[in-house]
Amino acid sequence: MKIRTRYAPSPTGHLHIGGARTALFSYLLAKQQGGDFIVRIEDTDTERNVPGADKKQMDMLKWLGIDWDESVDVGGPYAPYRCMERMDIYNRYIDQLLAEGKAYLSYATQEEIDKEREEQLARGEAPKYSGWDRDLTPEQRAKYEAEGRVPSVRFRVPEGQVIEIDDAIRGKVKFETDGIGDFVIRRPDGRPIYNFAVVVDDALMKITHVIRGEEHLSNTPKQVLIYQALGFETPQFAHIPLILNAEGKKMSKRDESIIQFIDQYKDLGYLPEAILNFLSLLGWSPEGEEEIFSKDELVERFSLERVSKAPAIFDTGKLKWMNGQYIKKAPLERIVDLALPYLEKAGRITLPLSDEQRAWVTRVIALYQEQLEYVAQIVELTDLFFQEEYKVTEEAKEVLSAPHVPEVLSSFLNKLDALETLETDALKDIFKQVQKETGHKGKQLFMPVRAAVTGVVHGPDLRESLALIGLETVRSRLQQQIDKA
């Protein structure tokens, strides 16, 4: 049988790292087995829906390299793929449950439900819907209707049963139905509740593997009950561990210790391959010793068997490191394309660039490619190449205060007289000449020039830096430091 997996986000916000990872695992499993991956939009909570959020989330999925075989945009044999467009389908099955007595009209008001719940809690009992209106007489119903109450539909949970779930990751997990109260499957206004809609959708869409976060494990017995009531075959469940922050706590939406949304990573200049790779390691571990994998390699290696039961901790430092690995390996031109917008936004450059300008910027960026963790860092890193006024740090001043410095600087400046432009190769000879002339070499030779021209004692390759700063500026800064001495 062909494997079919799905990712079913609710369009209430941005694509979260947890959602992206669930989508990724589902995608990997399907692709590995030559199956289909479906994206379905779970939009029954209309109050929380954010217009356009589904499109944005799907765009981010695509950006990560996760594409789908069926969904709202490309259609498919089981369309529609948006819950709110499937109302007729849900109602058909709800009518069936109602007719069979497996569900009932519940007239309880929100106030009554809340009150019951509070009382149970106060008594130290487990909150559970009592089912007091399970078996109303036609007269009682008529009375409530006359009061203007509009009923919801509740699922009649059978008593004394044990539901056993055979989870691909957690093994056999048992739940007693006595711990589950009759739960709402359709709101008074007709919209279905998640637990009902997923079951109908997954069953009808022939989903074979339901992969989702562990927070859904406790929901599963309810869903299994619905599968059984409707005569559907249950899929293989796989509950993947939660993603926790560095303190081992669940991430709240407001948790600022971690960047939680995929588009934020995109905005900072993270590479999608790196994010995908990092996400794959959240709760899953490969068999060998490497951990840098392309999407194709992940498709090949992924397995549910190697998904951990323990929660995964989101290690920001490791993500940065991994992204840096991908930046180092990426073609320079790609990094340049990514970096340009940050430089423009910072007012460093104006787009579009002339060929000459682009060539220069490319060389500047090249200097930092190997140390970038994410592309937005390029602005701070390249600071010294865009400053008209330059500051000389204390460390640099100390270097410049050495007695041999004026001699080295003057000698170096003299060698520049004959030049029209400053080229990296030519500088090699110039340094040699200065060395010969002054007798200073190594650190004694390079540091004064670096400190004088850049104002700092650390930085990328000196010759290339000088060439990029340009003859004019180099001359004036050398002169400036010689005059001070």
Added chain:
RNA sequence: GGCCCGUUGGUGAAGCGGUUUAACACACUAGCCUUUCACGCUAGCAUGCAGGGGUUCGAAUCCCCUACGGGUCACCA
């Protein structure tokens, strides 16, 4: 509170009863490379697998209890 799930170093995480002297990676420390920074390379970094019992010739690996952490009990998904 009931029901479920989890617990290996500074961090992520391998490990599925016997060459485990507990992989590998991140971080950190030291050294090498280098004018410097970064990159890269080399080395170091858990006498112990939450604690306590048990099973076994043998346990991080199986069982039980305790502690701690988490999930869930919605007309949210």
